[in-house]
Amino acid sequence: GAVVSQHPSRVICKSGTSVKIECRSLDFQATTMFWYRQFPKQSLMLMATSNEGSKATYEQGVEKDKFLINHASLTLSTLTVTSAHPEDSSFYICSATGTALGFQQFFGPGTRLTVL
Amino acid sequence: QKEVEQNSGPLSVPEGAIASLNCTYSDRGSQSFFWYRQYSGKSPELIMFIYSNGDKEDGRFTAQLNKASQYVSLLIRDSQPSDSATYLCAVSPFSGGYNKLIFGAGTRLAVHP
Numbered sequence: 001g002a003v004v005s006q007h008p009s010r011v012i013c014k015s016g017t018s019v020k021i022e023c024r025s026l027d028f029q030a031t032t033m034f035w036y037r038q039f040p041k042q043s044l045m046l047m048a049t050s051n052e053g054s055k056a057t058y059e060q061g062v063e064k065d066k067f068l069i070n071h072a073s074l075t076l077s078t079l080t081v082t083s084a085h086p087e088d089s090s091f092y093i094c095s096a097t098g099t100a101l102g103f104q105q106f107f108g109p110g111t112r113l114t115v116l
Numbered sequence: 117q118k119e120v121e122q123n124s125g126p127l128s129v130p131e132g133a134i135a136s137l138n139c140t141y142s143d144r145g146s147q148s149f150f151w152y153r154q155y156s157g158k159s160p161e162l163i164m165f166i167y168s169n170g171d172k173e174d175g176r177f178t179a180q181l182n183k184a185s186q187y188v189s190l191l192i193r194d195s196q197p198s199d200s201a202t203y204l205c206a207v208s209p210f211s212g213g214y215n216k217l218i219f220g221a222g223t224r225l226a227v228h229p
Contacts, residue, residue, distance in 0.1 A: 034216065043204065043221040044160070093159045105217060107152075107159040 003027050004096050006108035013084055014116055021079045021111045023094030029074040030096035034105060035067075038091040050077050074098075084115045119143060120207050122220035129227055135192040137223050139205030142186070148208035149181055149188045150217065153201045160204055164190070195227045 003026040013019050023033055032051050036044040048064075050056040050071035058064045068080040077096075081088055091112055095105040121140050129135045137151075148167045152160035166172045166179040166188065178191040188207075192199055202224045206217040 043219045046216050046218075049216055104162060104165065107161070110159040112157075 002101060002104075002106040004030075004094065004106050004108040006094055006111050008111060009109060010112045010114075012114045012116065015085050016083055018080055018082045019084055019113060021081075021092055021094075021113075023077045023079070023096065023108050025075045025096045025098070025106075028096075028098050028100055030077070030098045031074065032097050033071055033077040034095045034097075035069060035077075035079050036093045036095070038093060038110075044093065047079075081113065084113070086115045089113055089115045119218045120205055120220035122203075122205050122223045124221055125224040126226045127223055129195050129225070131195060131197060131227055131229050133195050133227075135195045135199065135225055135227070137190040137192070137203050137205075137225065139188045139190075139220055140186055141188070141205075141207045141218075143207065143209050143218075144183075144186065146183075146186075146207045146209050148215075149179070150206040150208070151177075151179060151188075151190045152204040152206060152219075153199075154204055154222065155201045163203075192225075195225075197227050197229055200225055200227045 005024045007022045035047045038044045047062045048056045048058045050069050052071050052074050056069035071077040091110050093110040095107045097105045119142050150165045151163045154160045164179045166181045172179045176193045180189045202222040204222045205220040208215045
């Protein structure tokens with residue numbers, strides 16, 4: 001149980017385009033989802049927390065107009081990187097938790113974004 | 117000062133030995149502590165969590181927490197080459213709930229045959 005999927009697993013795009021990443025909880029209802037970014041040889045940095053049906057809470061320094069997060073249902077959250085630039089190239093990972101999971105977060109497999 | 121600190125390693129241990137991974141945190145209000153394992157190019161997977169002072173054992177893994185010293189550790193007994201990975205310590209600043217995790221930079225463990 002507690003499986004989280006992400007799609008796509010890898011994406012390459014041109015600078016200036018927008019990219020949408022999906023995060024799904026497959027076997028539980030995720031009341032809260034988290035989005036992280038990880039640069040090579042660095043740790044995970046929390047970008048934002050999203051609760052189903054409400055606006056995401058962004059961490060300090062994360063541009064909410066650039067990283068659009070939507071958590072429209074209990075099983076799906078999306079992260080859209082708008083007008084992507086090479087410095088946005090990173091490993092984006094979502095995690096999810098829900099009532100049945102207590103305080104444990106389960107991570108998706110990640111999405112490798114490369115902006116040319 | 118970083119909120120969660122770990123020695124980046126690499127920590128090299130022979131197969132069958134005990135690997136000891138350490139983590140300190142700055143927020144005294146932290147209540148929940150987690151150890152994740154991350155293989156290169158993959159996302160983290162939860163190994164253990166602990167929120168009470170003392171030891172918690174699960175198979176070959178033992179987590180130790182000392183809130184007075186703001187210190188949490190992970191012991192891996194009978195280390196195997198498959199344990200070679202980066203181990204991330206994560207701290208949640210509040211008890212329970214769906215709270216955010218603050219991650220350390222991770223310690224790279226290498227278990228050699």
